[in-house]
Amino acid sequence: MTEEDQRTWFYTHEGERLGPVTFSELQAKARETGLNPRLDMVWQQGMEEWKAAGEIDGLFEKGGAPGEPKMLGCGAEAATEDSSQHDDAVAEMMSKEGEWTGARRRSMLFMAFIFPLIWGGIFSVISSFLGPQLGPEIMHYIELAAALLPAVLVIYFFLMRLVNVGMSRWWFFGIFVPILNLWIGYRCVACPAGYAYHKKIDRVGIVLGIIYWLLFVLTHISIAAMVFIMVGEASNPALTELLDKLPAQIRELMPKP
Secondary structure, eight states, X not given: OOHHHHSOEEEEETTEXXXXXXXXXXXXXXXTTOSOTTTOEEEOTTOSSOEEGGGSTTTSOTTOOTTOOOOOSOTHHHHHHHHHHHHHHHHHHHHTGGXXXXXXXXXXXXXXXXXXXXXXXXXXXXXXXXXXXXXXXXXXXXXXXXXXXXXXXXXXXXXXXXXXXXXXXXXXXXXXXXXXXXXXXXXXXXXXXXXXXXOOOOHHHHHHHHHHHHHHHHHHHHHHHHHHHHHHHHTOHHHHHHHHHHHHHHHHHSOOO
């Protein structure tokens, strides 16, 4: 087995990421028309990004892959045709957003921002009827489960959104890493389906990306303003006096032994 065969490859087929396989297995899939040279993408460690299967030297026969027109000319003309085919492949991949597995942008945004509000209103109505019948102790556990439901659904749709953009579900743990969580959040909020493969952003993604970063900036400005106000108020004599009296007031409220 050659060194090329020993290196594992990953590939996409009909919107699903598959692999790892050897280069020989990729060639076999190409001969069996299991790979589309324009729509299917391939990648192996060391490559900067995913490439259309038709761009990989030696993957298809020189006479042309099944279903792929033979290339005429050479040099600059061949390079131009390769670039054109790649652009066509990317455009076609982006046009088939509904065929990618996982959750789309609108589904995740709905579950993250709109569903909790709707669920809160519905549960408040339900609890007003169930509360008198079940009692406060049982309602306490029901309210806890109801509060956890939106969080569980948000996590599930977040994981499915990672799949939709072509990322591994393991990236979920990246949300606990500063800076990295901003990048992951941007991809999930703004990027279209299959972004990890074609690296192209659409108009909706541009708008969502602008909103995402504006909210990020405004949030941090608001936090900074609140800290500035609190620091400024800390030197207020009235506030200082109140803080000095607070421990004594707390002791008075505590029950006597």
